[in-house]
Amino acid sequence: MTHIRFADPTPDALPLHLVTKEAFKVWVSLLDAPLRAWVEASGFKANAGQVVLFPGPDGAVQGAVGGLGGEVDRKRGRFHAARVRAALPAGTWALANELPAELLEECALAWCLAGYSFGRYKDAKPPEAALVAPEGIDRARIERIAAAEARTRDLINTPANDMGPAELEAAARALAEEHGATITVTTGDALLDGNFPLIHTVGRAATRAPRLIDLRWGDTGPAITLVGKGVCFDTGGLNLKPAASMALMKKDMGGAANVIGLAHMIMDAGTPCRLRVLIPAVENAVAGDAFRPGDILPSRKGLTVEINNTDAEGRLVLADALALADEEKPDLIISMATLTGAARVAVGPDLAPFYATDDGDAAALSAAADRVRDPVWRMPFWDPYETMIEPGIADLDNAPKGGFAGSITAALFLRRFVTDTPRYMHFDVFGWSPSAEPARPKGGVGQGIRAIEDALPGLLDI
Structure with missing residues (x-):
């Protein structure tokens, strides 16, 4: 159960003050004397997440104040209003003081995101304090x-026994039905007939058939294609992962989950564009017909790929999907994938590294990320490393030896399949919060999609 919506206005709503350290002195000076004495006696200093309840004459709660911290707190973290929500008793609350526009929007979003819980397998208890939608927000x-974020988190959090390629297809079909989109799915050996050899090869060893999900929505406006890696579980294939590395591989379809969440935002907003979503959905399993290290595989693009590690399978399934996307030459292609451990080593779990062929697109995305508190970090398509993905015996190497620049070489590999669309962006996300943070419980998480959603009107000139 989740409580991710605002409450409707009610005359019984309790006043809630959200105060930064910078505004604390002015705010407390405006209180009447008894309440000011109560706040001061309670030791309230507007520390991030600090809450003081206001008692009425009968001892019942008649209001509250929550701290948002100071500038340093907001630089080091975000969504501190979520901590306030978690500390408040059940009831309906209404914001009682003014906040700067950007901070107000962050607090409102934090409140809704904090209402998420994953309760499919165990009763979950999201915070029950409800907030009337503050004036000044959309x-x-x-x-x-x-x-959209809840949808993304649910998909990632669901274990692979209940989130295989067929279940990921079902999630895409539900999204299509909700928004009146069309969807086609190419499954199993039909992938070979449709010229998707890499998707078929990666998924053929699993008992659950691989597939390519193709969703379309919108008839007019600029064209945008989203491509999401849908590896529902990754054993590593014949290059079998050790147990510790396999533990979180239910999240290896995090790229698909992110583009499904982003697509929901685009369609639900009625964005004037032609949207296409491509998801290669597979399980990388071990069986007698699994692909092998040393194999050289054909691709939809016509490029041959030498397999030096079967655990670098995500770029293979994305390659065929990107080649298909590129054939239409849309205005913008965006791929999202939980692709490399190298990206985690480089920027950690909280930042979403991205690559962009267009400097203007990169600048617009970075600015949007700052506005909506969805941190991203641009990485380079570093051309001098192209030779690292050229093995000599084939056109491309799926896993260059040495381990250097692993996220960059993966991005360069993907770029080889986008040759006719000038504007391409790739996100190498983690898709997981390793520990609970404000508005982000431990588990699956969306990354980069709020930044994209905010930047999209400028990116598509709509």
Whole structure:
């Protein structure tokens, strides 16, 4: 159960003050004397997440104040209003003081995101304090973003026994039905007939058939194609992962989960564009017909790929999907994938590294990420490393030896399959919060999609 929506206005809503350290002195000076004495006696200093309840004459709660911390707190973390929500008792609350526009939007979003819980297998208890939508925010947009994030988290959090290629297809079909989109799916050996050899090869060893999911929505406007890696579980194939590395591989379809969440935002907002979503959905398993290290495989693009590690399978399934996307020459292609451990080593779990062929697109995305508190970091398509993915015996190497620049070489590999679309962006996300943070419980998480959603009107000139 989740509580990710705002409450409707009610005269019984309790006043809630959200105060930064910078505004604390002015705010407390405006209180009447008894309440000011109560706040001071309670030791409230507007520390991030600090809450003081206001008692009425009968001892019942008649209001509260929550701290948002100071500038350093907001630089080192975000969504501190979520901590306030978690500390408040059940009831309906209404914001009682003014906040700067960007901080107000962050607090409103934090409140909704903090209402998420994953309760499919165990009763979950999200915070029950509800907030009336504050004046000055776009309620529908905030709730849309929270719903998209919840959708993404649910998909990632669901274990592979209940989230295989067929279940990922079902999630895409539900999304299509909700928004009146069309969807086609190419499954099993039909992938060979459709010229998707890499998707078929990676998924053929699994008992659950591989497939390519193709969703379309919108008839007019600029064209954008989203491509999401849907490896529902990754054993590593014949280059079998050790147990510790396999433990979180239910999240290896995090790229697909992210583009499904992003697609929901785009369609629910009625964005004037032609949207296409491509998801290669597979399980990388071990069996007698699994692909092998040393194999040289054909691709939809016509490029041959030498397999030096079967655990570098995500770029293979994305390659065929990207080649298909590129054939239409849309205005923009965006791929999202939980692709490399190298990206985690480089920037950690919180930042979403991305690559862009267009400097203007990169700048617009970075600016949007700052606005909506969805951190991203641009990485380079570093051309001098192209030779690292050229093995000599084939056109491309799926896993260059040596381990240097692993995220960059993976991105360069993918770029080889986008040759006719000038504007391409690739996200190498983690898709997981390793520990609980404000508005982000431990588990699956969306990364980069709020930044893309905010930047999209400028990116597509709509």
